[in-house]
Amino acid sequence: MFTSTHPSLEDIVALAKRRGFVFPTSEIYGGLANSYDYGPLGAELLRNIRNEWWKQFIHKRRDMVGLDSQIMLHPETWVASGHVGSFSDPLVEDKVTAKRYRADHLIEAWLKEQKLESNEVQVENMRIEEMGEFIATKNITSPDGNPVTEPRSFNLLFETAIGSVAGEKSKVYLRGETAQGIFSNFKQILDSTRVQLPFGVGQIGKSFRNEITTGQFVFRTLEFEQAEIEYFFNPAQSDWKELFEDWKKSMWSFVTEILGIQAENLRWRQHTDKERSHYSKDTYDLDYNFSFGWKELWGIAYRTDYDLKQHINHSGKSLEYTDPYTGEKFVPHVIEPAVGVNRMFLMVLSDAYFYDAERQRTVLRLKPNLAPYKVAIFPLVKNKPEIVAKAEEVYQLCAVVAPTVWDDRGNIGKRYLSQDEIGTPACITIDYQTLEDNTVTWRDRDTTEQVRVAISDLAQRIRM
Ligand code: ATP
Numbered sequence: 001m002f003t004s005t006h007p008s009l010e011d012i013v014a015l016a017k018r019r020g021f022v023f024p025t026s027e028i029y030g031g032l033a034n035s036y037d038y039g040p041l042g043a044e045l046l047r048n049i050r051n052e053w054w055k056q057f058i059h060k061r062r063d064m065v066g067l068d069s070q071i072m073l074h075p076e077t078w079v080a081s082g083h084v085g086s087f088s089d090p091l092v093e094d095k096v097t098a099k100r101y102r103a104d105h106l107i108e109a110w111l112k113e114q115k116l117e118s119n120e121v122q123v124e125n126m127r128i129e130e131m132g133e134f135i136a137t138k139n140i141t142s143p144d145g146n147p148v149t150e151p152r153s154f155n156l157l158f159e160t161a162i163g164s165v166a167g168e169k170s171k172v173y174l175r176g177e178t179a180q181g182i183f184s185n186f187k188q189i190l191d192s193t194r195v196q197l198p199f200g201v202g203q204i205g206k207s208f209r210n211e212i213t214t215g216q217f218v219f220r221t222l223e224f225e226q227a228e229i230e231y232f233f234n235p236a237q238s239d240w241k242e243l244f245e246d247w248k249k250s251m252w253s254f255v256t257e258i259l260g261i262q263a264e265n266l267r268w269r270q271h272t273d274k275e276r277s278h279y280s281k282d283t284y285d286l287d288y289n290f291s292f293g294w295k296e297l298w299g300i301a302y303r304t305d306y307d308l309k310q311h312i313n314h315s316g317k318s319l320e321y322t323d324p325y326t327g328e329k330f331v332p333h334v335i336e337p338a339v340g341v342n343r344m345f346l347m348v349l350s351d352a353y354f355y356d357a358e359r360q361r362t363v364l365r366l367k368p369n370l371a372p373y374k375v376a377i378f379p380l381v382k383n384k385p386e387i388v389a390k391a392e393e394v395y396q397l398c399a400v401v402a403p404t405v406w407d408d409r410g411n412i413g414k415r416y417l418s419q420d421e422i423g424t425p426a427c428i429t430i431d432y433q434t435l436e437d438n439t440v441t442w443r444d445r446d447t448t449e450q451v452r453v454a455i456s457d458l459a460q461r462i463r464m
Contacts, residue, residue, distance in 0.1 A: 053204065056254055063200060075171060177228065183308055186232075364421060374401075374403055426442055
């Protein structure tokens with residue numbers, strides 16, 4: 001039915017701005033690098049993604065609880081987690097313009113240009129010195145064609161200061177991931193709830209990274225939202241491989257069934273031994289085929305007992321679990337599925353975007369559960385008070401069931417096109433016939449078919 005082409009990033013950015021999904025942050029001041037605001041429709045879409053994640057992974061599972069920890073934690077947290085020491089990207093500077101780039105990204109771009117297969121040279125396996133050597137021997141330059149400096153480690157944590165003691169300010173960090181709040185609350189969660197292993201803790205919240213790379217829209221931003229899970233278990237009782245596989249299945253079905261993403265645009269990628277963090281036994285990325293290539297959407301790692309042990313060592317507190325049946329005390333192991341809400345947002349927009357050449361329209365084929373508005377209400381004309389009043393009645397009836405939007409501008413055909421572009425699954429027109437028999441025209445976004453529906457059946461239809 002649809003003639004579809006993979007949309008370019010420009011298509012997505014243009015639609016997102018034109019229709020109020022995503023705006024450049026502080027645009028009136030010239031913008032702020034790698035920062036975006038979510039407009040009226042973007043705020044709804046983000047919320048829907050976030051709520052679906054929470055529903056599927058926290059509410060529907062009896063082995064999961066939620067958490068909402070602070071953005072600023074005790075600074076020792078980030079020493080224990082390893083972020084202060086080694087949470088960094090390899091940075092190079094253009095020797096002429098002083099613009100900064102990630103060394104690995106320059107190498108990747110060069111490989112692409114040379115049409116070299118990525119398995120011939122694996123950037124993710126390179127140490128920082130190896131990247132420097134590679135850049136030097138291949139004469140890789142900046143995108144402006146200038147030589148670049150030797151790569152150096154650039155820490156991604158944002159620093160700020162709190163001033164609760166007069167005359168002094170002490171350094172704190174904006175969190176680089178939400179996960180550490182889960183580990184540092186582990187004991188309090190055990191003490192305050194009735195959870196038993198295996199169980200998981202999930203949270204959604206803002207994280208901050210001083211990213212150097214620009215131009216990837218909301219894929220990579222300074223401030224972003226993460227949805228992270230730490231799933232704790234006893235390695236003597238649960239087989240980590242089974243748990244790991246179960247989580248991979250849950251991630252896949254969330255993306256394909258709940259978010260409606262086409263399976264052909266998804267793939268698993270296992271991290272190589274060199275690429276994987278030293279404490280991780282296994283790591284996979286669930287990649288999406290973005291318009292700028294296959295990129296990580298969602299990571300899953302078996303992190304053993306590394307994080308809890310680090311916090312035990314740095315805090316001096318016991319973070320052990322006591323088996324309620326045997327009395328055995330031990331530090332649980334953990335599997336971490338971690339995803340960015342904004343990356344899911346970009347994936348959803350990219351995957352739903354269709355240009356329907358036959359009907360000359362752009363359609364966002366969003367799953368109805370994600371659509372910012374489930375239904376649009378159109379009074380056929382503006383100047384007939386009876387029609388407007390009836391439409392208002394229908395609006396109120398629908399709005400209590402699902403997010404509803406009102407549109408009385410222009411002809412009905414234009415209004416349809418406008419709703420198609422933002423993914424509204426159905427449009428309802430109130431016309432002269434409505435005044436006689438209490439039926440409305442219901443028009444379907446995907447098929448464009450129109451049927452007459454009784455007002456009394458609308459609530460039921462919208463719920464579906
Ligand atoms: P990348 O390699 O793309 O920088 P990462 O491996 O550092 O990502 P993680 O630390 O595993 O990412 O974070 C978990 C998830 O958070 C990622 O899978 C991604 O969806 C999201 N994420 C990470 N950094 C950003 C960012 N700067 N902007 C938006 N989302 C991000």
